[in-house]
Every structure is written in C-alpha cells, then in structure tokens.
Amino acid sequence: MSSIHEDLVKSLNSKQEAYVNMELPDPTNGEYLLGVFHIVPGGKFNVLQAAAEVAAESSTGTNFKVNTETPFSRTMNALVYQLDLERELVWIAYPWRLFDRGGNVQNILTYIVGNILGMKEVAALKLLDVWFPPSMLEQYDGPSFTVDDMRAYLNVYDRPILGTIVKPKMGLTSAEYAEVCYDFWVGGGDFVKNDEPQANQDFCPYDKMVLHVKEAMDKAVKETGQKKVHSFNVSAADFDTMIERCEMIVNAGFEPGSYAFLIDGITAGWMAVQTLRRRYPNVFIHFHRAAHGAFTRPENPLGFSVLVLSKFARLAGASGIHTGTAGVGKMKGTPKEDVVAAHEIQYMSAEGHFFRQSWSKIPETDKDAIAIVNEDIAHHVVLEDDSWRGMKKCCPIVSGGLNPVRLKPFIDVMGNVDFITTMGSGVHAHPEGTQAGAKALVQACEAYLKGVEIEEYAKDHEELAQAIDFFTKAAKDAM
Ligand SMILES: O=C(COP(=O)(O)O)[C@H](O)[C@H](O)COP(=O)(O)O
Numbered sequence: 323m324s325s326i327h328e329d330l331v332k333s334l335n336s337k338q339e340a341y342v343n344m345e346l347p348d349p350t351n352g353e354y355l356l357g358v359f360h361i362v363p364g365g366k367f368n369v370l371q372a373a374a375e376v377a378a379e380s381s382t383g384t385n386f387k388v389n390t391e392t393p394f395s396r397t398m399n400a401l402v403y404q405l406d407l408e409r410e411l412v413w414i415a416y417p418w419r420l421f422d423r424g425g426n427v428q429n430i431l432t433y434i435v436g437n438i439l440g441m442k443e444v445a446a447l448k449l450l451d452v453w454f455p456p457s458m459l460e461q462y463d464g465p466s467f468t469v470d471d472m473r474a475y476l477n478v479y480d481r482p483i484l485g486t487i488v489k490p491k492m493g494l495t496s497a498e499y500a501e502v503c504y505d506f507w508v509g510g511g512d513f514v515k516n517d518e519p520q521a522n523q524d525f526c527p528y529d530k531m532v533l534h535v536k537e538a539m540d541k542a543v544k545e546t547g548q549k550k551v552h553s554f555n556v557s558a559a560d561f562d563t564m565i566e567r568c569e570m571i572v573n574a575g576f577e578p579g580s581y582a583f584l585i586d587g588i589t590a591g592w593m594a595v596q597t598l599r600r601r602y603p604n605v606f607i608h609f610h611r612a613a614h615g616a617f618t619r620p621e622n623p624l625g626f627s628v629l630v631l632s633k634f635a636r637l638a639g640a641s642g643i644h645t646g647t648a649g650v651g652k653m654k655g656t657p658k659e660d661v662v663a664a665h666e667i668q669y670m671s672a673e674g675h676f677f678r679q680s681w682s683k684i685p686e687t688d689k690d691a692i693a694i695v696n697e698d699i700a701h702h703v704v705l706e707d708d709s710w711r712g713m714k715k716c717c718p719i720v721s722g723g724l725n726p727v728r729l730k731p732f733i734d735v736m737g738n739v740d741f742i743t744t745m746g747s748g749v750h751a752h753p754e755g756t757q758a759g760a761k762a763l764v765q766a767c768e769a770y771l772k773g774v775e776i777e778e779y780a781k782d783h784e785e786l787a788q789a790i791d792f793f794t795k796a797a798k799d800a801m
C-alpha cells in the first residue's frame with residue numbers, strides 16, 4: 323500500500339474500518355460481485371471515508387456502527403478494496419450471499435445503486451462497471467428466447483434485423499396504426515415495434531390494435547412470402563393488466579415467434595422484466611429503457627452507466643435491450659459507452675470499462691471449450707446433463723434518430739451486424755412514405771452487404787436515392 327493510501331486508511335473511524343480491506347486477497351474468488359464507482363466526496367469525509375460510507379450503506383450498514391451487529395453479519399459487509407485517487411475511482415466487493423436468492427435482479431440494484439445515490443457524503447457517485455462471478459451468474463435466469471431464435475423464425479441471418487417504430491408516436495387509430503405496419507412489412511422490413519407509450523388509449527384501444535396488427539401481418543406475410551415480427555408494449559399499471567395484454571396477444575392467433583413483448587424496464591420495473599422472462603420463456607422480451615438518461619448520461623455525476631444497465635438486463639433475462647447508437651443517431655451516446663455495452667451483452671466474454679466479464683463457467687483460457695459453448699448456447703443445444711454452462715446472449719436494439727443513410731456508419735462503429743435496428747423517423751419521414759422508407763432501408767442494407775457505397779447503389783434504387791437526398795439535406799439543415 324502506498325503511504326497516501328496508508329494515511330487514508332488511518333483516517334477511518336471504527337465503523338468505516340469494517341468496510342475497507344485494501345489487502346483483500348482475491349476479489350475474484352467467486353464470493354463477490356465487484357463494482358467500480360466514480361466518486362467525489364460531498365461532505366466532511368475524504369475519498370476513502372466516503373467510499374467506506376458507500377460500502378456500508380449499500381450492504382449491511384448505516385450512518386453509525388450499531389450494537390446489533392453479529393460476527394456473521396460482519397462477514398456480509400461490502401469491502402472497499404482498491405482506490406485510484408487520480409481518476410477518483412473506487413472498487414467495492416459485495417459478498418453476493420447478501421442478495422435475495424431466486425435470481426432477483428431488483429434486489430441487487432436496491433443495494434448497489436440504492437440509497438447511496440442520495441447520500442450527503444457524496445457529490446458524485448456513478449457505478450461505471452460491475453463484474454459477476456460465474457458461480458453467481460448460474461443463479462440468475464439470463465435470456466431464454468434470443469435473437470438467434472428470432473433469426474431462425476424470420477430466416478434472416480448475417481445482417482441486422484431491420485425494424486421500425488410506428489410514428490406518429492401517438493394519435494393513430496388502431497386501423498391506421500396497422501396500415502403503417504403493413505406498409506413497412508411489404509416494403510421489406512422485418513420488425514415493427516409499438517412506440518413505448520402506446521398502450522390502451524381511448525382512440526386506439528389495445529384489443530383492436532392487436533387484431534388489426536394480426537390482419538396486417540397476415541396480409542404482408544402472404545404478399546411477401548416472408549415472416550414478420552411485431553413487438554407489443556405490454557407495460558401496464560399492474561401485474562394483471564400486463565398479463566392480460568400478453569394473453570390477448572398470445573390468443574389472437576399469431577404464430578409463435580411472430581410477436582415480442584416490449585416492457586419499459588425502468589419505468590415498469592425489473593420485476594416486470596423478470597416476470598415476463600419467467601412466464602413467457604418462448605417469447606422475445608424487448609427491454610425499452612425510457613428514463614435511463616437520468617442515470618446514465620455522462621454529464622450526470624450520479625447513477626450508473628449504460629454498460630451496467632445492459633449487463634443487468636442480460637442477467638434479468640431480457641432477450642434484447644436498447645444500447646444506443648454510439649452518437650450516430652439523435653440520442654446522447656459514444657462508441658466507448660454504447661458499443662462496449664452492446665458487445666458485453668452479445669458475447670460469451672467481453673471487455674468492459676474495468677472488468678473482463680465471462681458469462682460462462684468455463685475458463686477463458688480453454689478457448690476450444692468456450693467456442694463449443696458459444697455454439698451450443700447460440701443454437702440451443704440441450705445439454706445432456708442439463709447443466710449450466712453459460713448465460714445466453716442478449717441482443718442490442720439500436721434506435722434513435724437513425725435512417726438508411728446512417729446504417730453503414732453505425733455498423734462500422736458497432737463492428738458487427740448482430741443487432742435489431744428500429745428506425746422511426748428514418749422510415750416514415752421518407753418523402754414517398756413508409757413503404758418507400760422500408761425499401762430504402764432494405765436497399766441501404768443490401769448495399770452494405772455487397773460492399774457498395776449507398777450513393778453508387780442509389781443510381782438504380784430510387785427509394786434509396788430519395789432517402790439520401792432527404793436525410794442528407796435534413797442533416798445539413800439541422801446543422
Ligand atoms: O422512438 C424511439 C426512436 O424514434 P426515432 O427512430 O424516430 O428517433 C425510441 O424510443 C428511442 O430510440 C429510444 O432511445 P434508445 O434506443 O437510445 O433507448
């Protein structure tokens with residue numbers, strides 16, 4: 323330990339001391355969930371004292387040492403085990419036996435990004451990265467129905483799944499809504515999502531919307547000979563209404579695989595996400611993250627990162643979660659943040675901001691075994707002994723101000739095509755309407771796959787040419 327660190331340790335009071343161990347022998351021994359926070363003390367405490375207060379409040383403790391502690395309760399203390407004074411970072415190890423058994427993600431968040439975000443002792447506190455030991459991962463659901471299942475249903479491989487969000491966001495009747503879906507599907511698109519506020523509005527009753535979408539899908543499938551998917555927002559006021567919405571969809575005669583359930587995971591809550599994952603293991607669970615900016619925006623000193631949110635979504639069993647456009651679209655986001663998060667949920671192991679996470683039990687050094695597990699898990703091979711070997715992937719859903727012109731730039735930063743993209747304005751603002759917007763998107767994707775510049779491809783693809791004209795001009799005007 324450096325002398326500065328030694329002085330900081332000496333400054334701790336007797337309560338704080340119990341939440342610091344700068345010589346923790348092996349934080350990755352499987353007993354701890356690890357977290358790295360950016361921290362700036364807010365009150366009278368120095369950084370280590372403030373970090374110890376954070377570790378206390380987010381595990382067993384409170385503002386004073388209490389006389390009801392037991393030797394066992396002390397073994398459940400979270401421990402500050404590393405500091406980076408220059409970068410204002412602190413590493414905390416949480417014994418994961420603290421957490422509710424039964425794979426409850428909500429409970430973990432109540433500890434590690436709970437009360438502590440409101441503490442006076444901190445002026446800045448942001449959870450930048452987390453690490454789950456494989457022994458802990460095994461206790462959580464993880465995704466069941468994955469994007470690979472959706473790809474098999476759609477018969478779409480080796481390219482992004484091309485989707486839209488119906489716009490206007492709100493105000494269409496159920497029949498008008500379904501007509502927009504139809505137009506997108508016959509234009510060649512794969513996937514349509516309700517915009518996340520779409521629910522049971524008086525001018526667009528939920529039951530009618532579902533039935534009209536079913537008709538529109540049947541018609542589009544018949545005409546195009548291609549399968550289609552619709553993601554329905556099932557977020558609701560209470561459990562019963564959410565399930566009622568799911569059952570309405572299940573019973574509307576849709577083919578299994580042709581519908582997804584969208585849940586606004588932050589406003590509706592983690593319990594809603596996990597309920598859907600457990601009740602409907604054969605449905606794609608689409609985690610929309612409205613309000614995440616309150617926690618994740620880099621300029622906000624309090625909260626957690628997109629990476630942390632995305633890792634918890636995989637743990638909770640979302641089949642896909644929005645991970646952002648890495649600055650290519652309209653929402654705030656950078657490659658460093660969004661692409662790292664996307665890769666973390668796609669792969670069996672990936673580099674986060676501070677930790678390398680493996681989502682499998684097999685040591686990463688065993689490269690052959692990892693490759694087999696990746697295959698097995700991707701393709702749902704039922705393991706003979708039914709044992710847990712890894713957590714299935716969660717699909718990045720990429721949305722927010724994208725349009726056909728921005729597809730390739732996004733793929734270039736993303737580095738792969740294993741994602742779903744949903745373009746709202748990027749499709750419906752096309753001067754010739756939704757069908758043309760869908761065609762332009764398909765053409766932009768074809769150009770990418772053929773390695774041809776879109777401007778070149780547009781020479782004999784009219785809809786793409788119109789999209790390039792329109793969106794390039796719109797981007798210039800916006801400057
Ligand atoms: O409705 C939209 C985008 O519409 P449009 O395509 O017209 O911009 C989505 O709700 C946002 O993308 C969510 O943001 P994020 O994906 O970053 O969570």
Ligand SMILES: [Mg+2]
Binds near residue numbers: 487517518
């Ligand atoms: Mg939206």
